[in-house]
Amino acid sequence: MSSPRILVVDDEADLRELLEITLVKMGLDVDSASTVREARSLLGQTEYALVLTDMRLPDGTGLELVREVAGTGRGTPIAVITAYGSAENAVIALKAGAFDYVSKPVVLDDLRTMVRSALRLSEKPAAQAAQDAEAGIEAGNSRLLGRSQAMQALRAQIGRLARSQAPIAINGESGSGKELAAREIHAQSARAGKPFVAVNCGAIPEALMEAEFFGYRKGAFTGATDERDGFFQAANGGTLMLDEVADLPLAMQVKLLRAIQERRVRKIGATAEEAVDVRIISATHKNLARLVENGQFRQDLFYRLNVIELTLPPLRERLDDLPLLADAILVRLAGPGNARLGAGVLDALRGYAFPGNVRELENVLERALAFANDGVIEVGDLSLKGARLAGQGEAPQLQALAQAAAAPVPAPAAAQGASASAPTMAPTPAPPDSLPALGAGELPSNLPDYLCQIERDIIQRALQQTQFNRTQAASLLGISVRQLRYQMQKLDIHAPEP
Numbered sequence: 001m002s003s004p005r006i007l008v009v010d011d012e013a014d015l016r017e018l019l020e021i022t023l024v025k026m027g028l029d030v031d032s033a034s035t036v037r038e039a040r041s042l043l044g045q046t047e048y049a050l051v052l053t054d055m056r057l058p059d060g061t062g063l064e065l066v067r068e069v070a071g072t073g074r075g076t077p078i079a080v081i082t083a084y085g086s087a088e089n090a091v092i093a094l095k096a097g098a099f100d101y102v103s104k105p106v107v108l109d110d111l112r113t114m115v116r117s118a119l120r121l122s123e124k125p126a127a128q129a130a131q132d133a134e135a136g137i138e139a140g141n142s143r144l145l146g147r148s149q150a151m152q153a154l155r156a157q158i159g160r161l162a163r164s165q166a167p168i169a170i171n172g173e174s175g176s177g178k179e180l181a182a183r184e185i186h187a188q189s190a191r192a193g194k195p196f197v198a199v200n201c202g203a204i205p206e207a208l209m210e211a212e213f214f215g216y217r218k219g220a221f222t223g224a225t226d227e228r229d230g231f232f233q234a235a236n237g238g239t240l241m242l243d244e245v246a247d248l249p250l251a252m253q254v255k256l257l258r259a260i261q262e263r264r265v266r267k268i269g270a271t272a273e274e275a276v277d278v279r280i281i282s283a284t285h286k287n288l289a290r291l292v293e294n295g296q297f298r299q300d301l302f303y304r305l306n307v308i309e310l311t312l313p314p315l316r317e318r319l320d321d322l323p324l325l326a327d328a329i330l331v332r333l334a335g336p337g338n339a340r341l342g343a344g345v346l347d348a349l350r351g352y353a354f355p356g357n358v359r360e361l362e363n364v365l366e367r368a369l370a371f372a373n374d375g376v377i378e379v380g381d382l383s384l385k386g387a388r389l390a391g392q393g394e395a396p397q398l399q400a401l402a403q404a405a406a407a408p409v410p411a412p413a414a415a416q417g418a419s420a421s422a423p424t425m426a427p428t429p430a431p432p433d434s435l436p437a438l439g440a441g442e443l444p445s446n447l448p449d450y451l452c453q454i455e456r457d458i459i460q461r462a463l464q465q466t467q468f469n470r471t472q473a474a475s476l477l478g479i480s481v482r483q484l485r486y487q488m489q490k491l492d493i494h495a496p497e498p
């Protein structure tokens with residue numbers, strides 16, 4: 001079997017040679033061109049597993065080649081080499097359909113990583129991928145259910161986006177399926193065998209953010225008893241989803257931009273940076289462009305994240321999907337054939353605006369099923385008005401915890417209730433019994449542990465109050481179910497065995 005063939009397009013003889021040697025050492029066959037014309041001619045004769053082109057060429061630009069190669073629809077990945085510091089060029093190329101980019105001076109490890117990704121992709125040619133996607137739709141294999149035109153278009157777009165490494169910004173109302181779409185992109189991409197890590201940016205106290213994202217070295221701060229990886233290292237080779245990205249504090253936005261641009265991170269307490277290879281998918285239900293205008297979100301980060309936009313339609317704009325979604329949800333809740341909608345229920349659902357989208361539909365049906373006789377949900381079992389979701393909130397008590405991290409630690413006597421309703425009324429949560437009581441003005445010896453224990457205690461109390469009903473507990477705490485799930489996982493809180 002012949003080796004995959006790569007086309008290198010660069011007019012700088014030295015760099016071209018370095019690239020050729022590196023690729024040949026990887027066991028690949030290489031053709032080279034030094035002009036757009038030569039590249040075109042080779043592209044007309046040979047099917048390449050990857051095209052790697054410099055941006056500036058004597059008779060044109062690499063961007064022209066990107067457009068031409070992307071325009072053939074054959075799915076040949078094409079990556080560009082950009083000059084140092086010209087991040088804008090990289091973004092322009094990605095928007096034009098480039099699969100990925102490497103910056104000059106070329107770091108050979110980065111180049112190898114990118115090439116391996118491209119080769120994984122070409123193991124499954126575009127035509128095959130398109131067939132698979134169609135089969136997925138037909139057989140209902142896609143996680144994103146729905147036969148409406150909007151959903152079909154979305155699935156097709158996801159199939160295309162999965163073949164690139166470009167950052168994607170997913171917009172859509174709360175509960176409309178942003179995380180599901182991100183998972184689908186990852187699952188269909190060359191990164192599928194590597195981790196998908198979803199991070200809820202609104203759920204992490206600001207004081208802990210850097211450690212959570214980039215990790216820390218042993219001894220970096222009091223309580224750092226072991227070296228720990230951050231989200232970037234955990235997602236290495238795979239996809240990092242930044243959910244609720246609008247909630248990132250400005251200081252963290254700067255650090256994140258750097259990590260994304262340099263593709264390198266530095267653990268707290270480390271002297272050296274480490275290379276990370278992650279594809280970033282961000283999501284928000286807020287209008288990021290407006291936040292940029294208001295100075296609440298950095299323009300440069302916005303530009304970096306928003307290379308390709310994917311918009312999820314709200315459920316009320318695709319009501320034709322209601323029967324399919326409702327059936328799938330009922331099967332999941334009650335098992336096949338055990339639950340169904342009674343007369344008039346679909347019409348009632350169609351008349352509802354579903355501000356919380358598919359997640360709200362799930363909640364409405366779960367609640368209704370609890371009232372239903374013999375698994376038949378009647379109109380009277382639906383409590384649509386009360387079915388508002390907690391997921392639209394801002395995690396105030398977590399922000400309050402972050403504020404508590406910056407504020408003097410309260411003496412136990414000053415303890416108040418933990419369910420703050422607004423960050424401006426930051427509560428001073430009572431330290432749980434397991435924590436040593438602090439005297440006035442005293443500081444905890446290990447702030448992260450102290451905060452984690454307070455958080456664990458609050459979440460456990462909410463779960464106990466609601467008999468471990470996560471939807472209700474999340475609602476009590478003013479956070480989304482996802483945020484609660486995330487915190488439970490992180491803090492190792494489990495539901496008791498039945």
Ligand SMILES: Nc1ncnc2c1ncn2[C@@H]1O[C@H](COP(=O)(O)OP(=O)(O)OP(=O)(O)O)[C@@H](O)[C@H]1O
Pocket residue numbers: 143144145146172173174175176177178179180181243285325358359362391480482
């Ligand atoms: N098209 C769909 N088909 C099947 N299930 C869906 C679809 N869209 C959303 N869901 C389900 O709805 C719930 C919410 O989806 P998801 O968490 O992806 O939404 P989100 O937009 O990321 O929400 P949030 O804005 O709160 O973060 C999940 O349980 C998901 O499985």
